[in-house]
Amino acid sequence: MDAVAQRMMKLGGQVAQRVMHIEGLSDPYIKPFLEQDAKPSTHSWYPSAKPVVEQEDADSPTGDEAGAARSLPGKLARHWHQLVLGAGLLAIMLSLCLLAARRLQPAAVPGGDRLWRAGQGATRHPYLYVSYHGNHRNIAAKGVNQIYRYSLALDANNSAPVHVLLRTAAEPTRLLRGMLVEPQTGDLFVANAYYDDSKLLRFGGCNALGQRAFKERVAPLVASSSLVHPYGLALMAGSLYATTQDTGSIVGFNLKSEGLTGIERSYQFGRSGIKIAFRGLASFEGCLYAAEEGEGAIFKLCEGHVVATVPLLKPIGLLIDEHRRLLFAGSRWSGRPRVVAIDLDTHQIKQEYRHAGMTHPAGIAVDGDSLYVAEQDGLALLEFDVPSANFTRVVLEGLPDDPEWITLSNC
Numbered sequence: 001m002d003a004v005a006q007r008m009m010k011l012g013g014q015v016a017q018r019v020m021h022i023e024g025l026s027d028p029y030i031k032p033f034l035e036q037d038a039k040p041s042t043h044s045w046y047p048s049a050k051p052v053v054e055q056e057d058a059d060s061p062t063g064d065e066a067g068a069a070r071s072l073p074g075k076l077a078r079h080w081h082q083l084v085l086g087a088g089l090l091a092i093m094l095s096l097c098l099l100a101a102r103r104l105q106p107a108a109v110p111g112g113d114r115l116w117r118a119g120q121g122a123t124r125h126p127y128l129y130v131s132y133h134g135n136h137r138n139i140a141a142k143g144v145n146q147i148y149r150y151s152l153a154l155d156a157n158n159s160a161p162v163h164v165l166l167r168t169a170a171e172p173t174r175l176l177r178g179m180l181v182e183p184q185t186g187d188l189f190v191a192n193a194y195y196d197d198s199k200l201l202r203f204g205g206c207n208a209l210g211q212r213a214f215k216e217r218v219a220p221l222v223a224s225s226s227l228v229h230p231y232g233l234a235l236m237a238g239s240l241y242a243t244t245q246d247t248g249s250i251v252g253f254n255l256k257s258e259g260l261t262g263i264e265r266s267y268q269f270g271r272s273g274i275k276i277a278f279r280g281l282a283s284f285e286g287c288l289y290a291a292e293e294g295e296g297a298i299f300k301l302c303e304g305h306v307v308a309t310v311p312l313l314k315p316i317g318l319l320i321d322e323h324r325r326l327l328f329a330g331s332r333w334s335g336r337p338r339v340v341a342i343d344l345d346t347h348q349i350k351q352e353y354r355h356a357g358m359t360h361p362a363g364i365a366v367d368g369d370s371l372y373v374a375e376q377d378g379l380a381l382l383e384f385d386v387p388s389a390n391f392t393r394v395v396l397e398g399l400p401d402d403p404e405w406i407t408l409s410n411c
Helices: 002-020 064-070 072-078 080-104
Strands: 127-132 148-151 176-181 188-192 199-206 212-219 230-236 239-244 249-254 264-268 278-284 287-292 297-302 305-311 315-321 326-331 338-343 349-353 361-367 370-375 380-385 391-397 403-409
Touching (some): 127 176, 176 403, 199 230, 212 239, 212 249, 239 278, 239 287, 297 315, 370 403
Parallel strands (some): 230 278, 361 403
Antiparallel strands (some): 127 148, 127 403, 176 188, 188 199, 199 212, 230 239, 239 249, 278 287, 297 305, 315 326, 338 349, 361 370, 370 380, 380 391
């Protein structure tokens, strides 16, 4: 489209220049169009024309000739230069419109799909948080039970990570899973998935070193809570929701309540003899999206009811890109491990992201046109280009434990 717009602008400029530099009837290019009328224009904005005084002469048309000159073809012949100049200016305006439209045009990607580029004004985050499985790679050392902050700069792999959580003895962390930053307060919510101590914790804003102090235990709120082995987190309508891997539940907690008197909502799923193990969770336009490995699907829940099902084998992490209206989902199915971009309106897969070194995509984050994926088996953080699906780089490698979830941060 850029080539078309540039061609139109060049052609329009040539037409306008041709008209603006015409002097009299000497130019053979336009002489055939002027033979019907040898009088220059009297309009002051036409640079090569000089005002003339209308007067009778031997060559002036009379009678039928004057009537013909006043007819529509005659008027067009008399004002040809205005029409040509107007056409040239119109071509220039159209070319400018095409160039402007080109900036908003989605980039073409393999398979015929087109995903929007975020543009130069898109927000970029300098840091990425990573939660780790814990108690997995090194049982004796209990693994990594901390949130690590990494720089997204090109030399990120050479910088030491910041230990984000300033923990307390009263609320130890172990087997950390999903996490998210609350937009309004900047607080960090973390899911602690240890079997005997399942809970959701809130940490405050960053200090000068990028660390966060513990603020409160958000959940569970009741003794018989369904919050057992939580994984994914999502915010919706003032509540914090969490998926569970052991109870087949999605549990919601009212963040506006104080103390342990808040309301706990629990959506129960499952059938007799079939374990429901929810993983990733996301929210969009008043509905929740939950990944369930056993069913091989992503459930869309509105007001606690399943209203749609998107098939995807072994889904794990979920992330909503509101700007593009896409749901990114990771799949660890051995037959085709990948991350897919699902249209939130049609529930169709628009794009997929694959790499030879990606066999277990877990956490997902999108920053502008960059898609970050935590590769669990390879202990690495990978980056893809969102619109083209091209692999960009290995951001981090040699991670100390299995990465679970990732989220972006400004501090």
